[in-house]
Amino acid sequence: MPASPGRCQVVDFATIPGVPCPxxxxxxxxxxxxxxxGTIHVTEISATAQRHYHRRLTETYYILExxxxxxxxxxxExxxxxxxxxxxxxxxxxxRAVGKMKVLIVVFPKFDPEDEWFD
Structure with a gap:
């Protein structure tokens, strides 16, 4: 992450490498x-997104595109x-998101890949 002014944090999502997820x-x-x-994610949803759930995390999806x-x-539903x-x-x-989209996701508490569960 680039240097940030004072106590604030600044991030440019274009510089963050993408990681595969469900x-x-x-x-x-x-x-x-x-x-x-928490954590903030910008996620590109693929046509093959998998249905999953979290036992501890609350996610908020804001649809960008x-x-x-x-x-x-x-x-x-x-x-x-x-x-x-x-x-x-x-x-x-x-x-599970259905259809291609770009989503801003806010996760509380911080995202933990160990808290992704599948039926």
Whole structure:
């Protein structure tokens, strides 16, 4: 992460390498910032995103871009998406984004890859 002014943290997501995840490709920030209790991700959702859940993490998806007719599966419910829609996903909710999209994800507490579970 580049140097930040004072106590504030600044990150350029274009400089963060993407890592594969069940949803597609995630760029994750602020995992190393003690003053921030969560992480921020910019995730490119692929057409093959896997349904999964978290036992401890709450995720908030803010849709930046998405294909027409994109949806998100939340347990047994399917919700239509468009840019500007925001979805809070509490622990235990099985979820999967359907359709290509770019999503800003806020995770509390900090993201832990050991807390990704599949049925």
């Amino acid at each position: 949803c597609g490709l995630a760029r994750r920030a602020f995992s190393d910032v003690d003053e921030f209790p 998405c294909a027409p007719h994109a949806t998100i599966q939340l347990d047994d 399917e919700v239509s998406l468009r840019p500007g829609v925001c979805v809070v996903i509490p622990p235990g909710v099985r979820h």
